[in-house]
Amino acid sequence: MFRKLVTSVLIVVVLAGAFAGWQFFTANTAFPQKSKYLYIHTGHVTWPEVLQSFRDSNLVKSPSMLDLLANRLDVPEKLKAGRYEIKNGMSLMDITRLLRNGTQAPVKLIITKLRTKENLAGFLGRKMEIDSMDVVNYYTNVDTMQQYGFDTNTVIAMIYPNTYTYFWNAPLHTIFDKFYTEYKNVWTEERRRQARNQGLTPVQAYTLASIVEEESTIKTDKDTIASIYLNRFKKGMRLQADPTIKFAMKDFTLRRIHTKYLSVESPYNTYMNAGLPPGPICTPSLATLDAVLHSPQTNYLYFVAKSDFSGRHVFTETFDQHVKVANEFRTALTIEQQKRAAKDSTVKPK
Known part of the structure; x- marks a missing residue:
């Protein structure tokens, strides 16, 4: 009887162990x-x-x-x-x-286009353990930025579109160190030489590229647009770049830059301030940066979108030529907006 009891207990123990092992594995x-x-x-x-x-x-x-x-x-x-x-x-x-x-799953930060430092702070705050305000405090710290050779206006010029891999709880200095490493990788001696040939520093070239990035999505137009801004820059003309008005107003939905917008008080308003803005207005692609570095010698000083809405541009040398094609575009745009408004008014709600 005792042996049977012991055997039964052993069987129960073995079965319990097997069940636990089954759950474990x-x-x-x-x-x-x-x-x-x-x-x-x-x-x-x-x-x-x-x-x-x-x-x-x-x-x-x-x-x-x-x-x-x-x-x-x-x-x-x-x-x-x-x-x-x-x-x-x-x-x-x-x-x-x-x-x-402690085998963490790394976080891949895929940076395409960021427009403001606040965008960067929010992006990192969503993807990483750090708080977005900690990011703001980091890039507004003058001493911290000087370690990288940037300031609070130019910090975005350190950040290039790419995929960056981190651990989720990486400290801020690790995140920015990797940004800085990519910056140094981008700015090879050849690119630095090309920037010097255009009369630009790396930060100036990146800032100009950010304007060109916002001006056009047509790759074949970008180098010519860059040449226009370089011509204006070298002549001491105001750049009068519409994207800088959007940046100054923090309204990136604007399709038309009306005259009333041109007086907005901001160091980024290139209609009121000569030269390049204090820093980039977005993170441009490397293709756009290279379009700036390889921009051709032209006599163009003006450009405007084509009135066929193809996204291409018309380039002109004189203001009179520019006014003519600009009026054509404004007329076409007004007609197009009227057509859309008429179409929307005929759509009945369900």
């Missing part, structure tokens, strides 16, 4: 997506908080078994802040090892 995720992310914030690296995150986010089917395994493998003592990818189909053992080893 088989898929235990509780979500249908390909993966979900667990964020462990700096200063909140405690196992009870992390375990509660697993429960709240419905990451695993058996939080209690995860707790048991994590404590057996000393996970609470080895936890690190970070962003961890929990892939569909992972076992509790997989997840425990992930946390124990």
Whole structure:
């Protein structure tokens, strides 16, 4: 009788162990997506908080078994802040090892076009652990910016469209150090030589490229547009670049720059201020930067969009020529807007 009891107990223990092992080593995720992310914030690296995150986010089917395994493998003592990818189909053992080893999933920051420093701060605040106000405080710190050779106006000239990879909880100096490394990679000795040939510093070339970027999406027009601004710049003329008015007003939806907008008080208003603005008005593509560096020698001083709305431009040397084609474009634009308004008025709401 005693032997039977012992045997039964052993069988129960073995089965319990097998069941626990089965839970530890088989898929235990509780979500249908390909993966979900667990964020462990700096200063909140405690196992009870992390375990509660697993429960709240419905990451695993058996939080209690995860707790048991994590404590057996000393996970609470080895936890690190970070962003961890929990892939569909992972076992509790997989997840425990992930946390124990601090194997973070990197964040890819894909920068295409940013227009303002505030855009940069908001972008980093959404993608990284840092607060957007910390970013603002960082780039407005004169001493910090001087370490990179920039100031609070030109800091955007350090940032080039690309994909940057970081850990989610990377400190700000690490983020900006990588921006600066990319800046140095872009500005090869050849590009620096080309900028000197145009009479520009790297920051000036980038600032001019940011204006050209906002002026046109037509690649074949960009180098000629750049030549016009360079001609004006070298002659001491005001650039009178419409995109700088949009930037000064912080209204990037404007399609027409009316006369009343031209008096906006801003150092970025190139209708009122001579020379280039204090810094870039966006992050231009490398193709646009190279269009500036390779811009041809021309006699053009003016340009305006073609009246066929193809996105191309008409380039002219004299103001009289410019006025003629500009009037053609304004007339065509007014007619087009009237047509759209008439069409919209005939559409009845459902």
